[in-house]
Amino acid sequence: MSTIAVYPGTFDPITNGHTDLVERAAKLFPKVIVAVAASPKKRPVLAHDMRIQLAKDVLGHLDNVEVLGFDNLLTEFTRSVNGQVVVRGLRAVSDFEYEFQLANMNRVIAPDVESLFLTPSEKHSYISSTLVREIASLNGDFGMFVHPKVKQVLTEHYQAASAAKRS
Numbered sequence: 001m002s003t004i005a006v007y008p009g010t011f012d013p014i015t016n017g018h019t020d021l022v023e024r025a026a027k028l029f030p031k032v033i034v035a036v037a038a039s040p041k042k043r044p045v046l047a048h049d050m051r052i053q054l055a056k057d058v059l060g061h062l063d064n065v066e067v068l069g070f071d072n073l074l075t076e077f078t079r080s081v082n083g084q085v086v087v088r089g090l091r092a093v094s095d096f097e098y099e100f101q102l103a104n105m106n107r108v109i110a111p112d113v114e115s116l117f118l119t120p121s122e123k124h125s126y127i128s129s130t131l132v133r134e135i136a137s138l139n140g141d142f143g144m145f146v147h148p149k150v151k152q153v154l155t156e157h158y159q160a161a162s163a164a165k166r167s
Contacts, residue, residue: 005029006083008074010037012044013150014055017124021089024118026062033081038071045133058147075110090117091125
């Protein structure tokens, strides 16, 4: 049986840090499913369908990576795609406490699914979707943190939002 890894997230937007982690996971596992969470409680800036499409665009160079959306419990989704491993990224020590709690909760719900933590390369360790959105919303240069397609979509989003405020 080939191991299927699931890398979940909101990806609002997908960043170069996310891409780095997917590339690392794709070297470790024969199949990686990037699971884009609907996450309505987080009130994402980009629509779920757009986040899925951007992830597909950004990760299209990886043959063993599939991008799917989900709107249920991660453990349910992971089982539905026959996943055995959930990959999570740790940028800093501050991420660890939350991720540790989440991994333990998932282990209780789905003891057959293992959690694996990966760290991004140092050059991506400070990038977060929240910071990218903040820079983008203030017309800052965020292109070095995301794929060009993501930059285009986010720039258009904030330009439209700004125009709507003026009218």
